[in-house]
Amino acid sequence: MRPSGRAPDEMRAIAIETGFTKHAEGSVLIGFGDTKVLVTASIEERVPPFLRGKGSGWVTGEYSMLPRATHTRGSREAAKGKQSGRTQEIQRLIGRSLRSVTNLEKLGERQITLDCDVIQADGGTRTASISGAWVALRLAVNKLLAEGAIKEDPIEAKIAAISCGIFEGTPVLDLDYAEDSNADADANFVLIEGGRIAEVQATAEGATYDEEGLLRLLRLAQIGCNQIFTAQEAATQ
Amino acid sequence: MRPSGRAPDEMRAIAIETGFTKHAEGSVLIGFGDTKVLVTASIEERVPPFLRGKGSGWVTGEYSMLPRATHTRGSREAAKGKQSGRTQEIQRLIGRSLRSVTNLEKLGERQITLDCDVIQADGGTRTASISGAWVALRLAVNKLLAEGAIKEDPIEAKIAAISCGIFEGTPVLDLDYAEDSNADADANFVLIEGGRIAEVQATAEGATYDEEGLLRLLRLAQIGCNQIFTAQEAATQ
Amino acid sequence: MRPSGRAPDEMRAIAIETGFTKHAEGSVLIGFGDTKVLVTASIEERVPPFLRGKGSGWVTGEYSMLPRATHTRGSREAAKGKQSGRTQEIQRLIGRSLRSVTNLEKLGERQITLDCDVIQADGGTRTASISGAWVALRLAVNKLLAEGAIKEDPIEAKIAAISCGIFEGTPVLDLDYAEDSNADADANFVLIEGGRIAEVQATAEGATYDEEGLLRLLRLAQIGCNQIFTAQEAATQ
Amino acid sequence: MRPSGRAPDEMRAIAIETGFTKHAEGSVLIGFGDTKVLVTASIEERVPPFLRGKGSGWVTGEYSMLPRATHTRGSREAAKGKQSGRTQEIQRLIGRSLRSVTNLEKLGERQITLDCDVIQADGGTRTASISGAWVALRLAVNKLLAEGAIKEDPIEAKIAAISCGIFEGTPVLDLDYAEDSNADADANFVLIEGGRIAEVQATAEGATYDEEGLLRLLRLAQIGCNQIFTAQEAATQ
Amino acid sequence: MRPSGRAPDEMRAIAIETGFTKHAEGSVLIGFGDTKVLVTASIEERVPPFLRGKGSGWVTGEYSMLPRATHTRGSREAAKGKQSGRTQEIQRLIGRSLRSVTNLEKLGERQITLDCDVIQADGGTRTASISGAWVALRLAVNKLLAEGAIKEDPIEAKIAAISCGIFEGTPVLDLDYAEDSNADADANFVLIEGGRIAEVQATAEGATYDEEGLLRLLRLAQIGCNQIFTAQEAATQ
Amino acid sequence: MRPSGRAPDEMRAIAIETGFTKHAEGSVLIGFGDTKVLVTASIEERVPPFLRGKGSGWVTGEYSMLPRATHTRGSREAAKGKQSGRTQEIQRLIGRSLRSVTNLEKLGERQITLDCDVIQADGGTRTASISGAWVALRLAVNKLLAEGAIKEDPIEAKIAAISCGIFEGTPVLDLDYAEDSNADADANFVLIEGGRIAEVQATAEGATYDEEGLLRLLRLAQIGCNQIFTAQEAATQ
Helix, strand or coil: CCCCCCCCCCCCCCEEEEECCHHHHHEEEEEEEEEEEEEEEEECCCCHHCCCCCCCCCCEEEEEECCCCCCCCCCHHHCCCCCCCHHHHHHHHHHHHHHHCEEEEHCCCCEEEEEEEEEEEECCCHHHHHHHHHHHHHHHHHHHHHHCCCCCCCCCCCEEECCCCCCCCCECCCCHHHHHHCCCEEEEEEECCCCCEEEEEECCCCCEEEEHHHHHHHHHHHHHHHHHHHHHHHCCC | CCCCCCCCCCCCCCEEEEEECCCCCCCEEEEEEEEEEEEEEEEEECHHHHCCCCCCCCCEEEEEEEECCCCCCCHHHHHHHHCCCHHHHHHHHHHHHCHHHHHHHHHHCCEEEEEEEEEECCCCHHCCCCCCCHHHHHHHHHHHHHHCCCCCCCCCCEEEEEEEEEEEEEEEECCCHHHHHHEEEEEEEEEEEECCCEEEEEECCCCCCCCHHHHHHHHHHHHHHHHHHHHHHHCCC | CCCCCCCCCCCCEEEEEEEECCCCEEEEEEECCEEEEEEEEEEEECCHHHCCCCCCCCCEEEEECCCCCCCCCCCCCCHCCCCCCCHHHHHHHHHHHHHHCHHHHHHHCCEEEEEEEHHHEEEEEEEHHHHHHHHHHHHHHHHHHHCCCCCCCEECCEEEEEEEEECCCEEEEEHHHHHCCCEEEEEEEEECCCCCCEEEEEEEECCCHHHHHHHHHHHHHHHHHHHHHHHHHHCCC | CCCCCCCCCCCCCEEEEECCCCCCCCCEEEEEEEEEEEEEEECCCCCHHCCCCCCCCCCEEEEEEEECHHHHHHEEHHCCCCCCCCHHHHHHHHHHHHHCCCCCHHHHCCEEEEEEEEEEECCCCCHHHHHHHHHHHHHHHHHHHCCCCCCCCCECEEEEEEEEEEEEEEEEEECCCCHCCCCCEEEEEEEECCCCCEEEEEEEEECCEEEHHHHHHHHHHHHHHHHHHHHHHHCCC | CCCCCCCCCCCCEEEECCCCCCCEEEEEEEEEEEEHHHHHHEEEEEHHHCCCCCCCCCCEEEECCCCCCCCCCCCCCHHCCCCCCCHHHHHHHHHHHHHECCCCCHHHEEEEEEEEEEEECCCHHHHHHHHHHHHHHHHHHHHHHHCCCCCCCCCCCCCCEEEHHHHHHHHEEEHHHHHHCCEEEEEEEEECCCCCEEEEEHHHHHHHHHHHHHHHHHHHHHHHHHHHHHHHHHHHC | CCCCCCCCCCCCCCEECCCCCCCCCCCEEECCCCCEEEEHHHHHHHHCCHHHCCCCCCEEEEEEEEECCCCCCCCHHHHHHHCCCHHHHHHHHHHHHHCCCCEEEEEEEEEEEEEEEEEEEECCCHHHHHHHHHHHHHHHHHHHHHHCCCCCCCCCCEEEEEEEECCCCCCCCCCCCCHHCCCCCEEEEEEEEHHHHHHHEEECCCCCCCHHHHHHHHHHHHHHHHHHHHHHHCCCC
């Protein structure tokens, strides 16, 4: 029995509110239940040094938790003077995921930064960030297309992410904090429309699992991501 | 004529939404027009080293802008590895202001941290932060009183802050970004209920002003803070 | 055809030299072909603050590349003043992997640090590090058992890691640098004796793959890890 | 009664010794009683990036305390690896103040840095720094004029700073350390010749004050700054 | 011919002014010609962690150049966020030198920090620092003896330092900046009263030298240090 | 009697293994007894900013200890975020020493970095580093000569380093850790073929010594360096 009473393959409510802030080219408040992340897409007419003059754009991600997004207050990384290993790991994952569905040549020599700031955390902040980042990227790219700054759509497919895990022996979809902190295994899947895999990060904590277990988690993730794709479609119509 | 069409002594709409996030002991989304700041109050049962064992509590503030709160994206301070001088100056001001209306002995040996994270900026982020921080502090202290953790209310009065300036020769109240970036003089006032002054930070930019000019700005600030006190009262009833 | 001429399921030569340095409680030079990593295990009679007084030990990993382990010289992280996101990600993976086969209560209140320093890099440095770290940990724990400092063996199973990927359309085992920099998909598997999975980190680069593709990579990894388990056994007899 | 026996509107002795060191384009040892600050003005033929090619110069300030300028030794900021919020706040104030009386276009594309190093502290180090910085700036600009590097004098007026406060209920001028650490309110005024205000930074500590109190402090500051203007004039004749 | 016209074995004027600042337990402004260093000795009733409870004291040194002590302005180390290798090397030398003539047991569990801040530089700042540090240490220890805080004098001998070098083929004593920047070889000697050596740091720059050359420099250093011992004696009578 | 049973003027076994790693232009594992340092020489076709366009090359050194090179584990400098003063001092010494035997104009506008990573420490790591760095530099320069990238050999002579000290009253050559930690005086000599001195760094620890003592240590160093020159010659034939 899940703490929330959800069925094993039941996601939390997905809420996507576009236009949450006004300055960014794309702005989204995404909620997976009580997890809420503000994602903005910022377009800058420059690329990192290693891409200058090569006719290719760049998509990158940054991630942060507000200090009191969590049950107990965490120190501000700016005050500590460095980003934790966890933060950097998530940032790299966000950028890699969004780039895997973007044609960087079609984007032209510009950079889009996806800032994911967790307003409230209840498990799954990285998967909500990636799923929301796609919406913010879509909105920003729509703006470039509408202005005629780019001719062809550089976004090749939708991408979404979800966590799955083995909780009290049962594979379950979309772990919340109560489950996440007690799961026997925990996996984040980043999936692309059409059944393709962009990333798998699966970790056994305490217990371990086998090939069969990995497949079960992957299939739950496909159920969840299909629901996110639908919500992304609705939010960007 | 002000860019917004406001009268010289007219504030922007004040919006205070309590309970915006669920984990913090106090949580407020405060808006001064398009400026929006999320303020949380976090209670921790410990004090800084210099206060240990002295029977006194502590109130402190932290401040940050989300990278795309502004017209163009700013670098994340956590990524740069240090907080700017401006950030530190504002943090010190927030803490000092809230401590000036708190009886730290009555608070007991605990610390309340007021995290002010600017979601969207349009001028006046530090004054909205201080004004919202009082509400978050009030909510957190109410919780301590309700739980019986403290006996007497340590909050002695309301406190609020507002910016004033001289724009195209006219003293005006509550500068927005369009005014702030072109003002001849810019002053932040932190005022306490009953006509008392906690802080004045007045700077001439380009032009200068005299005693008479300072007084006019102070009187505008009193008009503005009285409206904020009313909104704070309404939000915490 | 692989650049090295290896068959798709053929690993590079595994070389494990124990006792490479004399001060550490466990010291191993592990080679996967031209990739060479010096791993030392250091026992310290203290645990991190969050474990003090709880009767549990800790196993952690650190990772670094010598500046000229690679084709072109990389800057020294100590000179830059911080560890990269990649370094931190690998360190966290090493620690998590080794802890997944260690009973921390049986270890007692002491910490074992596994330092993995890459002497020469040719792809697969993190998987060689994890595989070598198990040997260094085994040697250090043997020393504790021999001295009577602990009664029961805290190591529950062997653990090993290997990378697999899709190179020119073919799933291949144990990517070297020439393959790694051109692979369509790249996955690191951390496996435990007996067919169990500790970690999967699979990334599509450029291309994507599906459930079938993931399974093929996993099966290659099982072939590779079984050979590493045999080499670990031989090195610690 | 003031600890020093001074009258409420009585400043400490002002001592300005020019040419204290030989390399700088302007060099001043300024004393407000026992507070002694060495200020040097350094001319560099370059401007910060945001001003390049715009035909405008820049004036900036830096501030530091020698470790044993104070009663008890303070840690060296260079050893701690960062400047405190207080230091940055003072540095920003010094630069802003001096720029408010300098025509940056007339200065041409060059930067003048005012380094204020506190040799001995007894209250009022920031106000002595600003007052001495004007003298150092004057000497450096005189040198540029004498060499024909600039044609018109970019300095438009004298500027000086002084602290005032409410000590045991009485408004007093030029707080020394004994007063500063016990004052009910503390204000720093930066004033320009002719009765104009450049900056006001007034803080209530413990107590608060009202409009009347603020005016009294401002009037004391005018008395003090007039004496500093006279000393600045004498030192630069 | 030396740029200054001095004879090869002629030192610059040595000036030692005690009591230059008032808070420190020992305070000295030492000049070797135009090189001027302010040295303060600060007594703290605590020792570094590695000495706690061992009945031994500690003597340490810190060193810094004011930004415009030199011909062209140098960046402030506090602003850059770290001390240079040169600064750390000099600090370690100052501490080691002073400890070599101090009986740390007789000092008791307290630390004396010798802060050497270069006000004006013209070559030989580290040797002036060490020579002045002995005077500041002597004054601080005299205070401890006068107060009865310690019974026996922990200072066992005088110590002084001087630079020598080979300038245009001739060994010369006490290099100034004009010589230092063109010397063929440069050596710093730290000598103890009675002909003993505490430290030699000799470097060939461009040229090299042999055993004979090293001895000549050492003999010049003995001449110079004898004069410094006399000046130290006079200053502390 | 020395702990190792060696005669006072007896060095430990010198072992030089070239080609230890494959990517670097020069790669050497040098051993002085149980002290083992991996030195690589990396050629980069760029020079530091201060040399750009001046027709001169640069030779520099970096130094690090692996965390468990020593008896007890030391913290990784990359994790602490800065290099210690000791590390920087040694790095500066390595670079200065190698540059003293290199004609930088003949090297052309390129930089050679000598990375010295201590694999195992038993005293004398800096002297082994310098002695090994010459071999790595020689190999890298041979490569440039063979490729025709430079015409004339920029290396003017061999250079080697050795430590000497006074142990239980006797001057001894090539201190190992057991001696180094108990020596009365400790000196590092960097000598050039033909009896010339590049650097002397001699420190009295506890005891002091005189002119006679310094000469005795220098003569031992000459004996040691002559043996190192022979080993360098053999390794680079």
